[in-house]
Amino acid sequence: VLASRxxxxxxxxxAVMACxxxxxxxxxxxxxxMTGLLVLGYAGFVAVGAYTFAILxxxxxxxxxxxxxxxxxxxxxxxFALGLPSIxxxxxxxxxxxxxxxxxxRFLIKNLVGEQSLVIARDARVPALMSDHPLxxxxxxxxxxxxxxxxxxxxxxxxxxxxxxxxLACSRIGRAWIAIRxxxxxxxxxxxxxVRMKLLAFTLSAMWAAVAGVFFVAHNTSAxxxxxxxxxxxxxxxxxxxxxxxxxxxPIVGALVL
Numbered sequence: 001v002l003a004s005r006x007x008x009x010x011x012x013x014x015a016v017m018a019c020x021x022x023x024x025x026x027x028x029x030x031x032x033x034m035t036g037l038l039v040l041g042y043a044g045f046v047a048v049g050a051y052t053f054a055i056l057x058x059x060x061x062x063x064x065x066x067x068x069x070x071x072x073x074x075x076x077x078x079x080f081a082l083g084l085p086s087i088x089x090x091x092x093x094x095x096x097x098x099x100x101x102x103x104x105x106r107f108l109i110k111n112l113v114g115e116q117s118l119v120i121a122r123d124a125r126v127p128a129l130m131s132d133h134p135l136x137x138x139x140x141x142x143x144x145x146x147x148x149x150x151x152x153x154x155x156x157x158x159x160x161x162x163x164x165x166x167x168l169a170c171s172r173i174g175r176a177w178i179a180i181r182x183x184x185x186x187x188x189x190x191x192x193x194x195v196r197m198k199l200l201a202f203t204l205s206a207m208w209a210a211v212a213g214v215f216f217v218a219h220n221t222s223a224x225x226x227x228x229x230x231x232x233x234x235x236x237x238x239x240x241x242x243x244x245x246x247x248x249x250x251p252i253v254g255a256l257v258l
């Protein structure tokens with residue numbers, strides 16, 4: 001509350017972007033940290049979510065809230081489609097396949113949409129929140145600007161991501177992912193369906209990135225193919241590695257530091 005009321009716009013901008021990268025790092029941590037799958041094209045899934053929102057809005061006037069569902073579905077479908085033929089690969093070979101996917105998405109966007117930025121219209125972005133309710137006026141005397149509203153939405157996304165990751169880590173699915181990461185052969189010998197579990201990690205991680213991509217482009221107000229290059233994938237991967245792969249608070253620390 002204090003941050004949203006008193007911080008200047010520059011610090012609010014940093015806070016929103018930090019929260020967005022925390023969500024992205026948590027999503028990548030499902031595959032890299034918990035399952036042990038090296039993914040180098042994660043920005044490709046972020047681009048899928050971002051351009052799903054941008055194209056749906058420009059074609060059909062879809063707002064931010066309505067774009068989360070289609071972006072998650074398309075991102076999950078692409079994650080499943082990518083994982084299905086490549087999930088049996090390990091180590092550097094899987095990393096090369098995912099790197100190729102990320103670059104393919106970027107060049108496909110260039111060929112289909114062009115290199116010019118797609119600008120999100122004002123009515124599709126996060127609106128400023130104003131209310132005449134006495135409690136609201138007591139907490140926020142002047143209401144919330146668009147940037148301050150984005151901060152609250154980003155914090156809510158981080159909280160939801162933390163809750164989901166914690167529940168996944170403590171579930172049978174999370175324990176299966178950790179077993180695969182430690183020794184895939186032993187996990188398969190114990191009856192864990194390794195291919196199915198790795199596909200699930202790929203799909204969930206892709207959905208995570210696509211949803212974050214919708215908010216990412218709504219905050220930036222435009223989408224450009226160069227925003228989702230290899231360097232962006234490396235940045236998110238560095239956050240996971242720096243904070244500690246497989247650690248719950250690790251992606252948060254790594255994202256805040258970087």
